[in-house]
Amino acid sequence: xxxxxxxxxxxxxxxxxxxxxxxxxxxxxxxxxxxxxxxxxxxxxxxxxxxxxxxxxxxxxxxxxxxxxxxxxxxxxxxxxxxxxxxxxxxxxxxxxxxxxxxxxxxxxxxxxxxxxxxxxxxxxxxxxxxxxxxxxxxxxxxxxxxxxxxxxxxxxxxxxxxxxxxxxxxxxxxxxxxxxxxxxxxxxxxxxxxxxxxxxxxxxxxxxxxxxxxxxxxxxxx
Amino acid sequence: xxxxxxxxxxxxxxxxxxxxxxxxxxxxxxxxxxxxxxxxxxxxxxxxxxxxxxxxxxxxxxxxxxxxxxxxxxxxxxxxxxxxxxxxxxxxxxxxxxxxxxxxxxxxxxxxxxxxxxxxxxxxxxxxxxxxxxxxxxxxxxxxxxxxxxxxxxxxxxxxxxxxxxxxxxxxxxxxxxxxxxxxxxxxxxxxxxxxxxxxxxxxxxxxxxxxxxxxxxxxxxx
DNA sequence: TCGCTCAAGACCTCCGACGTATCAGGTCAT
DNA sequence: ATGACCTGATACGTCGGAGGTCTTGAGCGA
Numbered sequence: 001x002x003x004x005x006x007x008x009x010x011x012x013x014x015x016x017x018x019x020x021x022x023x024x025x026x027x028x029x030x031x032x033x034x035x036x037x038x039x040x041x042x043x044x045x046x047x048x049x050x051x052x053x054x055x056x057x058x059x060x061x062x063x064x065x066x067x068x069x070x071x072x073x074x075x076x077x078x079x080x081x082x083x084x085x086x087x088x089x090x091x092x093x094x095x096x097x098x099x100x101x102x103x104x105x106x107x108x109x110x111x112x113x114x115x116x117x118x119x120x121x122x123x124x125x126x127x128x129x130x131x132x133x134x135x136x137x138x139x140x141x142x143x144x145x146x147x148x149x150x151x152x153x154x155x156x157x158x159x160x161x162x163x164x165x166x167x168x169x170x171x172x173x174x175x176x177x178x179x180x181x182x183x184x185x186x187x188x189x190x191x192x193x194x195x196x197x198x199x200x201x202x203x204x205x206x207x208x209x210x211x212x213x214x215x216x217x218x219x220x221x222x223x
Numbered sequence: 224x225x226x227x228x229x230x231x232x233x234x235x236x237x238x239x240x241x242x243x244x245x246x247x248x249x250x251x252x253x254x255x256x257x258x259x260x261x262x263x264x265x266x267x268x269x270x271x272x273x274x275x276x277x278x279x280x281x282x283x284x285x286x287x288x289x290x291x292x293x294x295x296x297x298x299x300x301x302x303x304x305x306x307x308x309x310x311x312x313x314x315x316x317x318x319x320x321x322x323x324x325x326x327x328x329x330x331x332x333x334x335x336x337x338x339x340x341x342x343x344x345x346x347x348x349x350x351x352x353x354x355x356x357x358x359x360x361x362x363x364x365x366x367x368x369x370x371x372x373x374x375x376x377x378x379x380x381x382x383x384x385x386x387x388x389x390x391x392x393x394x395x396x397x398x399x400x401x402x403x404x405x406x407x408x409x410x411x412x413x414x415x416x417x418x419x420x421x422x423x424x425x426x427x428x429x430x431x432x433x434x435x436x437x438x439x440x441x442x443x444x445x446x
Numbered sequence: 447t448c449g450c451t452c453a454a455g456a457c458c459t460c461c462g463a464c465g466t467a468t469c470a471g472g473t474c475a476t
Numbered sequence: 477a478t479g480a481c482c483t484g485a486t487a488c489g490t491c492g493g494a495g496g497t498c499t500t501g502a503g504c505g506a
Contacts, residue, residue: 002489004271015307028456039491041264044458045271048227052272053304060457061499071312074304081276081297084238089294092378096323099379103322155315156322159382225458251487262460267489283488284468 003038007046010036015055015066026056026064053077071155078162091219097163098212101144104151104160105192105208109201112150117197120146124189136182143189147196184214226261230269233259238278238289249279249287276300294378301385314442320386321435324367327374327383328415328431332424335373340420343369347412359405366412370419407437 014020026032033043047064050056054073057065067073082093120143127139144164148157188211195203224232237243249255249270256266270287273279277296280288290296308316343366350362367387371380411434418426 004489008275012306030456041492042490044264045268048268049272049275052231053276053300055304055307058457059499060497061455063456063499069307069309071308071315074307077276077304078301080235081278081300083235084278084292084297085294086292089378092294092376095376096379096382099326100319100322153315153318155312156319159319227458253487264461265459281488282468283466284486286468286487 004042004045004049007036007038007043008049011046011050012055015069020066022066022069024066026066028063052080072158075155075158075162078159079165082162082165091216093163094212094216094219097160098209098216100156100160100163101148101212102205102208104148104153104156105196106201106205107152107156108147108150109196109199109204111152112147112196116146116150117193120193120196124186124193127186129183129186131182131186133182136185140185140189147192181214181218185211188214227265227268227272230259230261230266231272234269234273235278238292243289245289245292247289249289251286275303295381298378298381298385301382302388305385305388314439316386317435317439317442320383321432321439323379323383323386324371324435325428325431327371327376327379328419329424329428330375330379331370331373332419332422332427334375335370335419339369339373340416343416343419347409347416350409352406352409354405354409356405359408363408363412370415404437404441408434411437 011020011026020026027035029040029043029047033040036043047056047058051058054067054077055069057067059065085093123139123143123146127135131139141164145157145161148160151157188207192204192207192211195207234243234249243249250258252263252266252270256263259266270279270281274281277290277300278292280290282288305316346362346366346369350358354362364387368380368384371383374380411430415427415430415434418430
């Protein structure tokens with residue numbers, strides 16, 4: 001195994017074992033390189049790799065720190081990976097969303113605050129009846145994110161965030177110009193919100209399923 | 224933005240845009256570095272980072288290639304990330320599994336082959352009635368993986384694989400020594416398999432839910 | 447006390463050299 | 477002619493050192 005890979009494993013080991021804890025600062029590059037028995041150049045490759053997936057946070061002029069290791073932060077790397085997928089696997093990602101999103105929406109129905117409900121309502125009101133496709137996409141993303149956050153599970157939230165990432169969603173919506181799709185989306189958003197306000201988890205779940213299934217159906221007929 | 228980060232973005236761009244396709248070979252380090260306008264050392268940091276998340280495959284003495292970009296491969300990096308999570312977030316990961324696994328099991332009920340059913344049966348038979356905890360853990364992993372693969376969704380499969388990764392599962396099972404837990408697990412596996420054989424998606428879903436919920440409940444009472 | 451200057455510390459980038467692994471082509475024995 | 481073996485070219489792996497840039501905080505003056 002290459003020295004850089006060893007270094008990655010060792011740093012990972014230090015974090016998993018608790019020798020390095022979230023927020024801790026690593027020894028400076030030259031010291032750490034000496035400790036691990038490799039050159040500064042090779043160590044930098046290891047650090048850079050761990051930095052890409054948000055394990056380490058490198059601040060020039062300051063030092064290198066272990067991130068908070070929050071699920072949210074680590075799964076952020078997921079969206080980076082999802083960006084690489086080609087169109088022919090979009091349906092599979094969408095199928096996973098179709099499983100997760102209704103469940104998250106149902107969970108949210110039991111936990112969402114009045115204040116959050118009001119915010120979602122205001123958001124929909126602000127969008128109006130005939131928004132541009134761009135506005136609708138942005139709003140859709142925000143709407144679902146708000147709901148999923150109310151599920152209270154940050155892993156679930158980050159996962160869905162990654163799966164629904166800008167790229168995937170943009171690709172799907174770019175061609176979604178059929179007139180009734182816009183109004184249908186607006187109606188479905190209203191219905192989901194109403195179900196949440198009623199604390200009706202099953203209704204919320206069903207509307208979320210319908211909502212995603214309609215996108216899935218449209219996409220399937222298009223590809 | 225640092226030159227290395229720019230290089231990462233550029234390489235990503237080349238792949239996403241289709242200029243580089245799965246399996247393609249990249250120009251050699253020195254050339255690519257010159258093309259992108261940075262030193263070989265800095266480029267190597269970018270390549271190493273992309274290699275960690277399985278976007279690139281570097282072979283010494285040969286060259287650097289774009290991987291297949293299969294969801295399976297890319298989500299493999301997920302397990303690396305999951306390893307970093309501390310015990311207090313295990314419940315959130317488990318909650319996500321509780322959503323995905325029953326759905327995957329239900330999907331499998333409609334698609335699994337006779338041959339795969341026989342293989343799962345043989346696996347359970349081989350384990351016997353009173354296996355060691357280690358054997359049970361290994362078998363459990365294999366059993367669920369086999370089922371999820373039959374769901375036909377490779378994204379779903381990889382995601383669950385990552386979430387159920389060795390570390391998380393090992394941590395959970397390490398303390399699972401209560402006698403009835405072992406026999407209960409065996410019974411539940413048999414029940415899931417029976418539901419699959421009956422092509423009864425709802426029964427399969429329910430048994431999978433029960434199966435995971437029991438782990439969740441035990442874990443919740445322990446932490 | 448507040449704000450500015452400046453030097454120390456740490457990461458950023460680059461260069462050039464050498465080590466090591468892989469592959470292709472040629473050589474030689476069978 | 478075929479196969480194993482050798483060898484050179486090629487490309488990645490590792491290293492040490494030299495400047496450069498950014499952040500931080502101590503020290504100074506208003």
